[in-house]
Amino acid sequence: MNDFPDQNLTTSYENLSPDIVQATLPFLSQGDIIHLSHTNKYFHKLLNFDSSETLWHELYNKAFGTPYGNEEPFVAKGSGEFKTCSESIMLQRYPEKSWHDRYKIRAEQAKFYTWGCFKHARLGYTPTSNENLTEEGMNSFGGRVKFGVNIPTLVPWFPKCEQHSDDDTIIQISSGGFSFQILTKSGKLYSTxxxxxxxxxxxxxxxxxxxxxxxxxxxxxxxxxFHHTHHGIGGQISTTGAIGVSPPSLGPHQNLxxxxxxxxxxxxxxxxxxxxxxxxxxxxxxxxxxxxxxxxxxxxxxxxxxxxxxxxxxxxxxxxxxxxxxxxxxxxxxxxxxxxxxxxxxxxxxxxxxxxxxxxxxxxxxxxxxxxxxxxxxxxxxxxxxxxxxxxxxxIPNTNDVTGPGKVVDFACFQGDCIIFITNEGEKIWRYYRGVVYALELPLEGQLLKLSSCLSSLVLFTDQSCYTLKVNDGNLNPDNLTKVLLEDKDDRIISLSSGDYHTVALTHNGVLYSWGLESQLCGCLGLGSPHNVIDDRNIGRWESPRNMRVVKPQKIKLDSDYTCLAICAGGWQTGALIVKK
Structure with a gap:
């Protein structure tokens, strides 16, 4: 029994800043938050499930912030304004919506789309199993054999129902060389x-x-x-009948x-x-x-x-x-x-x-x-x-700080024994290779915020720009540093992923771009048929009879207005979580 009147409790908590309460929310489960909202009038008003922006903003980040994989960095020094990719895009695309509405859009309308090579059904479907496929959306070479999908195509997922469940809601997508991995809000893991x-x-x-x-x-x-029960020495059928009596018929045996x-x-x-x-x-x-x-x-x-x-x-x-x-x-x-x-x-x-x-x-x-x-x-x-x-x-030595300039902010993994990471300092990158760590300063605009890795490139994001840097057997050459530029000067890249030879990027406005080599008509760029890319739009070229090259980032266009919230690429395939309007 509480020895203090509820009124006194409420009065004491009213002096607690909402910012302090919000800072504690990441450490609480959804159930804990609900219980806290029932504690007194102050917390009920602050954490009301029907109206609290503080609550729904935190619930959005807890559900869709993907803080445990290295898609997003740690919270860094001076990054109070930093937002995850998904959060940033939702604010940009739905500025008039509440966080409750943004949560519902992300949970109920974000669908998984894939494109690229058909092999091993890695896209989550085959040429004949997906009713969302169109003839124009598949690449072939003068015959009936289909090599891949050339536009983002909806993966058959759980059937539509009035009440969405945590099993239906995808919170994370990832891609390896030969498949996609899909994680749902209920904690179930799938692979294509x-x-x-x-x-x-x-x-x-x-x-x-x-x-x-x-x-x-x-x-x-x-x-x-089974062998010992029904067979004798040398594999002959054993008998238990008397001499001169025919052995019994075994008949159909039980399925082992x-x-x-x-x-x-x-x-x-x-x-x-x-x-x-x-x-x-x-x-x-x-x-x-x-x-x-x-x-x-x-x-x-x-x-x-x-x-x-x-x-x-x-x-x-x-x-x-x-x-x-x-x-x-x-x-x-x-x-x-x-x-x-x-x-x-x-x-x-x-x-x-x-x-x-x-x-x-x-x-x-x-x-x-x-x-x-x-x-x-x-x-x-x-x-x-x-x-x-x-x-x-x-x-890796000297990476254990949890505060201060040496705290690791983000890391990227490569081949063999190579890890590259950045710290709170935000001015240089650190390379670990074969037991040795050394720092490298680069001529970057802005402060380093996060990293991502591709097959042979490091991707660096600052608060102003996006860069790529070649990585060859653990070696970094600053001369290869390249700033990734878009035709739309009002947009900027906030996420980037690569397969073996192609790259897909996601912008602040939720728009997809891709470039690189599309091998063997696999369709991994998602820009449409080679005829459309090369002959109609004049943005690509043939490098051989079945390999198409697109040099600069090109916008991926869909049949309706869309907002992309997450991307992944691997091997000869690409995936994205897309909301269509």
Whole structure:
């Protein structure tokens, strides 16, 4: 029972600035915020779900700010006005809307569009499975074979319904070399196509090593059991009848693989009416991986027990982080289910949680509180009964500051052993390569805010401009620094992503631009058919019979007014979250 009258409580809290309350909201769950709003009249007015701009602004950032992947930087010194890409675009495109309305638009109207190569159904559909495809939107070469999609095309997602759910709402998209990864507000993780590795090894077990696979072991045990039961020495059918009595007919035997098939059916969760977008699970959701004994039992409640809050992708692997700040890795052709990672020798996550994760071409990086940037490109193979894998990591020296000019603001991952990062100082970039860290000053306009990585380029964002810088085997050449310019002088790039040979950019106004090489008619630029790009618009050229080059950033046009809120590119494909008007 409260010893103090509610009136006194309200009076004492009225002296608490709304700014202080807002500063605490990022550390509270939505349920905590609701409870706080019911505490007294002051908090109810400040945090009212029907009218509070403070509340809905914070809820928007909590749901769609994607703070745990390295798409967005840490909050840096002097960046009180910094806004995430999504937040900045929503303010620019919907200036008259409330944050409650912007939240609803982002949650209910932002849809996933993809374009590029059809191979492995990586786009989330095939030439014949998506009714949103048009003949003009697909590239072919004088025949019936379709190579790719040349305009942003809606991916078949959950059916329309009056009441949207957290399962329908996409909060993050990511792209590797051969697939897309999609994260929903409910914490479910999906992947497109038949393979995310393309048959290539990621930063998983060392060459020649493999995680113990209880599925294969259980199948082998079933087969051996059947063999011993129904066959004698040398593979002959054994008999138990008396001499001179014909052996009994075995008849049709029970399907040995029925338990396995039932398990596969129970875990083969796809988007309704779209088998090319499938849900992913961690090994820890299954009894067979955690008990050390063969079991095909599937507990549906346990399948939903892990809720992911971030996903990042490399060339043939990806990482996901759950709400408990545990990491799971899909990093080899054998890793159908995510492997939980652990960092032996580092303090507990209860005192030093993982704050942000990133993937490069063949490595991973995580920023761990008061530890710093931790990088790895391999882990130990799992043995029978083990539920987590030990990471073979290195800690980048002097990256553990949590305040001051040395605090890491953002980082980007490349190939081999190369990480580039920036600090609160905002005036130079730092390169870690093969155990050595050195600083590099560049002639940039404005203060450095964030970084992103491409196959062979570093992308640098300042508060004024966007630049690219070539990275070759960990080496940076300042002479290659290039400022990315747009024809529209009133717009500026705030996000950029690249595949193998092409680049897609997102601007402050929510507009898409692309440029680079479109290989083998794959359509990854999204600018339309090669005939339209080269002959009608005169913005591209042929480099060979099936390769088209667009040198300068060109605006992607859709069939109606649109606002793009997020982009990703990888391999020969591109994706975006788009709101159409």
């Amino acid at each position: 196509g038949s393979t995310f590795t393309g048959g290539h090894k990621g930063p998983g077990p060392a060459v020649g090593e493999h995680d113990f696979d209880p599925l294969r072991a259980a199948v082998r045990e079933l087969e051996e059991s 693989y029925e338990p396995l098939q039932q398990m596969e059916t129970q875990t083969a969760e796809t988007v309704p009416q779209n088998e090319h977008v499938r849900r992913l699970f961690a090994r820890n959701c299954f009894e067979m991986f955690t008990s050390g004994a063969p079991s095909f039992n599937v507990n549906q409640e346990k399948l939903n027990s892990i809720k992911f809050i971030a996903v990042v992708s490399g060339r043939s692997h990806f990482l996901a982080m759950d709400e408990e700040r545990d990491l799971y890795s899909w990093d080899s052709p054998d890793s159908e289910f995510g492997v939980k990672l652990r960092f032996d020798g580092l303090p507990s996550k209860s005192t030093n949680p993982i704050i942000k994760i990133g993937c490069g071409w063949d490595l991973n990086c995580a920023f761990i509180y008061k530890i710093g940037l931790v990088v790895w490109n391999s882990r130990r193979a799992l043995k029978n009964g083990e539920i987590s894998s030990s990471v073979n990591f290195k800690v």
